[in-house]
Amino acid sequence: MAPNAEIAVIIAAYNASDTILRAIHSALAQTAEVEVIVVDDCSQDDTVAIAKSVQDPRLKVISQSKNMGAASTRNNGIETSTAPWLAVLDSDDFMAPDRLERLLAEATACGADFLADDIYRVTNSDLNSTQSPLWQVNSTVPERITFEIFVDGNRRNRRGNRGELGFVKPLMNRSFLERNGLRYAEGMRLAEDYLLYAEALAAGCNFQLVGPKGYFAVHRDDSLSSNHTTADLGAIVAVDRALLTRPDLSQRDKAALRRHLTDIRKEWAWRRTIDAVKARDLSDIASLAVEPPAVSLSVMGKLLEQVWLRGRRRLTGET
Numbered sequence: 001m002a003p004n005a006e007i008a009v010i011i012a013a014y015n016a017s018d019t020i021l022r023a024i025h026s027a028l029a030q031t032a033e034v035e036v037i038v039v040d041d042c043s044q045d046d047t048v049a050i051a052k053s054v055q056d057p058r059l060k061v062i063s064q065s066k067n068m069g070a071a072s073t074r075n076n077g078i079e080t081s082t083a084p085w086l087a088v089l090d091s092d093d094f095m096a097p098d099r100l101e102r103l104l105a106e107a108t109a110c111g112a113d114f115l116a117d118d119i120y121r122v123t124n125s126d127l128n129s130t131q132s133p134l135w136q137v138n139s140t141v142p143e144r145i146t147f148e149i150f151v152d153g154n155r156r157n158r159r160g161n162r163g164e165l166g167f168v169k170p171l172m173n174r175s176f177l178e179r180n181g182l183r184y185a186e187g188m189r190l191a192e193d194y195l196l197y198a199e200a201l202a203a204g205c206n207f208q209l210v211g212p213k214g215y216f217a218v219h220r221d222d223s224l225s226s227n228h229t230t231a232d233l234g235a236i237v238a239v240d241r242a243l244l245t246r247p248d249l250s251q252r253d254k255a256a257l258r259r260h261l262t263d264i265r266k267e268w269a270w271r272r273t274i275d276a277v278k279a280r281d282l283s284d285i286a287s288l289a290v291e292p293p294a295v296s297l298s299v300m301g302k303l304l305e306q307v308w309l310r311g312r313r314r315l316t317g318e319t
Contacts, residue, residue: 002058005035007100008081009089012073014041016091020051026094032101037077042067071184071192086172096214103171110142113205116170117213133212142208147201151256155263166194190232195239233268266298
């Protein structure tokens with residue numbers, strides 16, 4: 001390992017044989033002093049062997065004996081590492097060589113506990129594109145993210161798209177996490193980032209956001225974040241409900257949480273409706289009647305839309 005490392009790069013990996021080398025090399029190529037921790041989550045392919053083929057004293061590869069999910073895997077990497085700053089890199093993503101050095105300089109200058117840069121969304125056919133930033137932050141001066149701004153930044157806009165501030169990958173001060181007893185929630189398979197950042201902000205985190213510094217997020221249709229299950233959405237509902245009980249949140253913070261909670265409950269109720277229809281379970285369908293009016297109306301609107309679309313297909317002969 002690197003005894004003088006300023007930043008620990010944590011790479012959680014699962015069946016990432018096609019991309020793990022790219023992620024590792026981009027981490028080791030950083031102009032900042034880094035240690036790189038790859039934690040394999042019981043992959044069924046050659047991820048571990050490929051990662052271990054990289055000969056560099058700054059790299060450590062850990063193999064978990066059973067699949068635990070990204071939250072547990074990242075926590076394992078955090079506990080293994082020693083550097084005062086932490087950076088998470090997804091195993092199918094990569095970074096520009098000077099990204100972490102630039103983030104560390106800005107975090108130090110503004111006293112940030114967390115400093116995130118906007119990220120570039122790319123595809124395998126256009127890996128180096130800088131045309132699609134996630135949040136479209138252009139400022140070169142860090143902007144402070146409050147709890148309210150963060151939660152609202154994870155809601156859908158009127159066009160049905162999310163900004164998803166929960167997807168950013170901040171440089172995180174280890175001492176802040178330690179002082180507040182914060183880690184990724186190991187019971188969650190989705191939105192563990194959202195919960196960690198929300199808890200940090202509730203604890204008073206100085207969370208700053210700047211324009212892109214070179215994190216490239218490679219979009220895949222089969223990624224976990226692209227496939228929300230009914231249980232995943234229910235877990236996020238539970239997270240928001242738990243956050244609402246915190247006494248350290250302002251009324252504005254709680255209002256933002258209620259807005260986000262309503263959005264997620266609409267998605268969750270719709271997925272439960274689909275599941276109930278497929279299972280022909282009338283009791284599950286009836287249970288949706290206890291949802292708040294905004295949620296029930298949303299489900300009813302989607303049902304009517306589906307009825308209209310099916311009727312239109314029959315009339316036009318569409319398949």
